[in-house]
Amino acid sequence: MSTARLPAEWRYLLAGAAGTAITMGVGRFAYTPLLPLMQHDHGLDAVAGSWLAASHFGGYLAGALLAALWLPARRRAAAFIGGLVASVLSSAGMGLSETFTSWMLLRFVSGLGAAAAMVLGGALVLERLPATQRAFGSGLLYGGMALGIVGSTLAINGLAAGGWHAPAIWLACAAACTPLLWCARPLLEAPPSSVAEARTALEARPLHLGWLLLAYACAGYGYSTSATFLPLIVRGLGVGPQISAWVWLLVGLAALPASFAWGWIAARCGSRRALDFAYLVQAAGVGLPLLLPNATGALLSGALFGASFIAVVALALAIAREAEPTRASRVIGLMTSAYGLTQILGPLVSARLIGPHDNFSWPLVLASASLLLGFALLRLAYRRPPLRLLTESA
Template sequence: MHATDPRPPVPWHILLGAAAALAITMGVGRFVYTQLLPLMQRDHGLDTHAGGWLASINFAGYLAGALYAALWVPAAQRMRWFGAGLLASVASTLGMGLGASFALWALLRFVSGVAAALAMVLGGALVLERLPARHRAFGSGLMYGGMATGIVGSTLAVNLLDRFGLGVDALWLACGGLCVPLLWLVRPLFGPPPSTVMPARTAAQALPVHLPWLIAAYACAGYGYSTSATFLPLIVRGLGVSPAVVESTWLVVGLAALPASFAWGWVANRWGGARALDGAYLVQALGVGLPLLAPNAAGALAGAVLFGSSFIAVVGLALAIAREAEPTRASRAIGLMTAAYGVAQIVGPLVSARLSGPGDDFRLPLLLASGALLLGFGLLRLARPRPQLVAPAT
């Protein structure tokens, strides 16, 4: 009789369900808007300022949903609200194709933001408590990889169907329809959790981090990320490159993001989460600013690779550090971090749209966004206490 293997098997049904949830709510529900914004301009005359408002409204919904999920949803109701978020995300994506009213779009983008936040916050909790401790780092990477998969799949669908002359309304409906079969994969997350859950760290085991400075650095990341996450195809179009490059840039972001969560997890395991977060900030700052340094197709595509490979990592690493810094008050720490990031990413598209010049000139907005990320990198230095110097004995 063989001895029992002490290593628990990989729960692939849980991991695929988590990835599908983020593909639905973030990869499609949130980020397909970036690819469809130029087509909304083409078919409905939406200008850059209105596009920026819709992005900020979506971010406002995300902020509201994240704070509600982190601070007010009881543990017993997490599954119910998580399911509601999934259905609301699919419905809001489909609804974007049912009319050309700005008021309707604004309402649906707000709902989409709330739904994405419920999936991120509540879905993350449901997943981690169902995973053995040794699979949690890998599971977190695969979960965030679902977001990248949604970006890639929806971008490919949009680019392909647009070639057949479908209008943007039909493309919204098609993207929403693609999410429906993915709901089937999420079912394992609604099963009962295991009876054994790893205990949280105690206050004595907390990481030495000054949380207010970490929150300030995270707010800088929210501002720096939002310009490219909202306007990247318009930014690239303003460089005067070929339409093929404009069309493929957001796809490149998704493809770069696919392996990024696992790669940054490896960096964090090898050199520590703090150093990994430093690197992610610098990579993202360079990715955002590269179209300024190299305003051509090569610069646009290289910037997309750097941006795609780092923006998810900044979120995952920063929130992980915040949880470890406040182990007995993790919900409070996540709520404060989310609020700071959320307010900054609401402001970002509005400021960038206001400062953009004619012909999709985003030079000044990109300069500010990249500068915000570099400022955040500097603030991370203040978030880590310096070692106390011990006076020599006399």
């Protein structure tokens, strides 16, 4: 598909959306519905699945730190494209390799690609847009992730129903992502000078960035259990294989309109109030299987989780950018690093708590409580005097 005739803003938005679809919608989130199939085909248990998830989150953390602290600005676009290519190749590698060690390495590489899309792609897109278009732009940018979740889940469930095994499905996912690489090329262009100059004139909104980092770290822990194990959690409720197989599709379907709905909410209520509400909705979605251990609870959990987890990321990063408007890449990298660190802990702690019968009660309690703690920490981020974590030379 050619994008040359589209307005520049749309080409940038589609490039960023393609990046999140490749690296997050497929590269990251195809693993969640594929994990039960990998258990069947390769004999993986939930503990092994936790380590593979943690390896991906470790790559995500390393990539975020690299982008935030060591990557020169002139190389951001090339690193973004490189991350997309790495994500596609790592998905293909999951289908071509058969050892746990190689899977650990490939999931780490996939995490590096995801960090490139989230840290670099978001900054590259939004800095090219006028300020009035950034709320809508964030919705479309992260909507690419939701579309990737929907597409990959439909493909995985359909191919699995047709008798395909996990290795072949991984290869199919990589093949489906390859054409999207072409759509990401516009971000190699330099931003228009008028937009770049306008970006430096934005006024910072006072915020205690340290407390926001801690609150965002809590969100990372709260997100990771459901993001890794939701089909397994639902299967443990005894609600039937159809619901457990398709609940992840509901996550993507809920996330798709939510990417834009939360922008609308933020425009009317303010980004900070919208973020508060998103934390509470996600906490409810994560903990709901404990309160309603049935099909209704499973479906509502998927819907609430899907409707909120992208919003927490998008709104928190937007608020951080408002606090440090001239150092967007650096602050997004720090935020993503905090989120990535606790993402690693989530599946590893869950693996120690689920026991031999894959009981996720305590992991869900801790994940939901972590989100509620993050909501409480946001109160401190908003009300305390601002703390400058980034120097003027950053």
